[in-house]
Amino acid sequence: MKSVSCSSCLLKSEAVVxxxxxELNVLGRSCVEAVFEKGETIFKQDALSSNIIYxxxxxxxxxxxxxxxxxxxxxxKAPCYLGIPTTMGDKINHYSAVAIERTxxxxxxxxxxxxxxxxxxxxxxxxxxxxxxxxxxxxxxxVKLVQNQVFGRLATHLLDLSAHIYxxxxxxxxxxxxxxxxxxxSSRETVSRLFSDLAKEGIIKVDGKHLEIVDKLRxxxxxxxx
Amino acid sequence: MKSVSCSSCLLKSEAVVxxxxxELNVLGRSCVEAVFEKGETIFKQDALSSNIIYxxxxxxxxxxxxxxxxxxxxxxKAPCYLGIPTTMGDKINHYSAVAIERTxxxxxxxxxxxxxxxxxxxxxxxxxxxxxxxxxxxxxxxVKLVQNQVFGRLATHLLDLSAHIYxxxxxxxxxxxxxxxxxxxSSRETVSRLFSDLAKEGIIKVDGKHLEIVDKLRxxxxxxxx
DNA sequence: AATAAAATGTGATTTATATCACACCTATTT
DNA sequence: AAATAGGTGTGATATAAATCACATTTTATT
Numbered sequence: 262m263k264s265v266s267c268s269s270c271l272l273k274s275e276a277v278v279x280x281x282x283x284e285l286n287v288l289g290r291s292c293v294e295a296v297f298e299k300g301e302t303i304f305k306q307d308a309l310s311s312n313i314i315y316x317x318x319x320x321x322x323x324x325x326x327x328x329x330x331x332x333x334x335x336x337x338k339a340p341c342y343l344g345i346p347t348t349m350g351d352k353i354n355h356y357s358a359v360a361i362e363r364t365x366x367x368x369x370x371x372x373x374x375x376x377x378x379x380x381x382x383x384x385x386x387x388x389x390x391x392x393x394x395x396x397x398x399x400x401x402x403x404v405k406l407v408q409n410q411v412f413g414r415l416a417t418h419l420l421d422l423s424a425h426i427y428x429x430x431x432x433x434x435x436x437x438x439x440x441x442x443x444x445x446x447s448s449r450e451t452v453s454r455l456f457s458d459l460a461k462e463g464i465i466k467v468d469g470k471h472l473e474i475v476d477k478l479r480x481x482x483x484x485x486x487x
Numbered sequence: 488m489k490s491v492s493c494s495s496c497l498l499k500s501e502a503v504v505x506x507x508x509x510e511l512n513v514l515g516r517s518c519v520e521a522v523f524e525k526g527e528t529i530f531k532q533d534a535l536s537s538n539i540i541y542x543x544x545x546x547x548x549x550x551x552x553x554x555x556x557x558x559x560x561x562x563x564k565a566p567c568y569l570g571i572p573t574t575m576g577d578k579i580n581h582y583s584a585v586a587i588e589r590t591x592x593x594x595x596x597x598x599x600x601x602x603x604x605x606x607x608x609x610x611x612x613x614x615x616x617x618x619x620x621x622x623x624x625x626x627x628x629x630v631k632l633v634q635n636q637v638f639g640r641l642a643t644h645l646l647d648l649s650a651h652i653y654x655x656x657x658x659x660x661x662x663x664x665x666x667x668x669x670x671x672x673s674s675r676e677t678v679s680r681l682f683s684d685l686a687k688e689g690i691i692k693v694d695g696k697h698l699e700i701v702d703k704l705r706x707x708x709x710x711x712x713x
Numbered sequence: 714a715a716t717a718a719a720a721t722g723t724g725a726t727t728t729a730t731a732t733c734a735c736a737c738c739t740a741t742t743t
Numbered sequence: 744a745a746a747t748a749g750g751t752g753t754g755a756t757a758t759a760a761a762t763c764a765c766a767t768t769t770t771a772t773t
Contacts, residue, residue: 403629665721
């Protein structure tokens with residue numbers, strides 16, 4: 262971990278674009294950078310939450326230990342903030358964040374973050390907008406989860422990976438079948454079966470972790486119709 | 488609808504306690520009060536969103552038309568804000584708000600709301616905290632929804648009505664069986680059966696809309712264990 | 714008060730999907 | 744190269760809860 266100059270990295274963040282030189286220096290002095298390898302935990306459910314994290318590069322899963330099983334709430338791709346709700350909303354983390362590929366992250370002390378909100382209205386405005394969008398997305402996810410069956414949910418997540426994470430029709434899945442089950446809220450076996458079915462139908466090609474979306478239109482149809 | 492003095496009502500809101508006299512006057516001039524009877528829509532999914540609503544009194548359900556059915560996202564009890572995510576997060580409402588008892592509400596123009604955020608850091612801080620708590624609550628709801636079976640979800644919602652809405656072990660249900668099904672994401676028939684079962688077990692007493700929680704401990708147990 | 718309409722309770726049936734069970738395959742370790 | 748462990752595919756079975764079906768009750772309307 263090392264202290265960093267935030268003007269060189271955080272300036273890429275929309276929310277930080279309006280911070281003055283002096284504010285950035287304050288941020289820089291209280292900011293430490295860290296690297297996480299695949300599988301490493303960035304912060305942990307039930308631990309005290311005292312930092313906001315700015316993801317510079319990489320991919321992260323947010324997960325909760327529910328009463329029955331682990332559930333992946335969502336994936337977060339850099340650049341973005343991590344842990345604003347869980348750090349600002351309570352003293353204790355309500356979920357964990359785990360890197361699913363090599364990730365670099367900046368830890369911002371919560372008091373510094375709060376001070377930034379206080380002194381910079383444009384910054385706090387951006388944060389508010391992001392929180393609002395997150396809530397709308399979360400509502401959407403919840404509705405899909407309840408009203409679509411596993412087939413549709415899996416299709417939705419594959420399209421999401423393709424369109425928003427890898428920006429390609431082909432990519433290597435960052436999760437194993439069991440984790441994909443946690444993501445679509447199903448069982449490992451069911452996910453396995455559905456992959457086979459989708460492949461048999463010629464909608465996708467799967468070879469281990471490698472996935473190719475062949476018939477995007479039909480996959481979109483499955484995603485919408487359930 | 489009439490123009491109102493916000494210092495007499497909004498001051499009750501934690502988030503507004505720090506607004507200056509002048510800011511309150513700005514708010515007052517652009518603020519209109521309205522009364523909604525049970526069943527009336529306050530704002531509608533897919534309509535343009537241009538107001539933040541401050542609920543002064545009453546009870547409201549937020550609902551989405553999903554692909555298969557209607558789903559009640561959550562209940563909101565006055566005093567609280569309504570529609571911040573859907574108004575700030577997008578131009579179009581992602582859900583509807585419907586009064587489920589007589590409700591009075593103040594409509595605040597979005598530009599006035601944005602201006603308040605800009606000029607008053609304490610106000611925007613309060614809003615950020617509320618949004619963060621909402622997101623954590625929403626994650627919780629989602630996890631329960633997926634991992635508990637209907638029995639547990641129904642128990643959770645009954646306890647929630649008792650503890651957070653009516654502050655009593657006895658109350659009149661503000662929703663019919665079909666709406667309760669929308670809330671716990673189940674079917675009317677299943678809710679009906681579960682009410683009967685809970686009553687047979689002596690955990691609750693039901694008479695039409697009137698509900699009494701008799702054995703709170705067992706109900707809590709059902710709520711947690713699924 | 715009579716009638717229509719809506720809401721509710723409960724049995725029978727169906728269905729999506731979890732769970733169980735086991736074979737196979739791929740890595741890593743020895 | 745052998746051995747162990749984790750990951751994966753797929754059939755058989757079990758189950759929670761949806762759906763269908765209809766009787767009954769409650770509420771609204773004429």
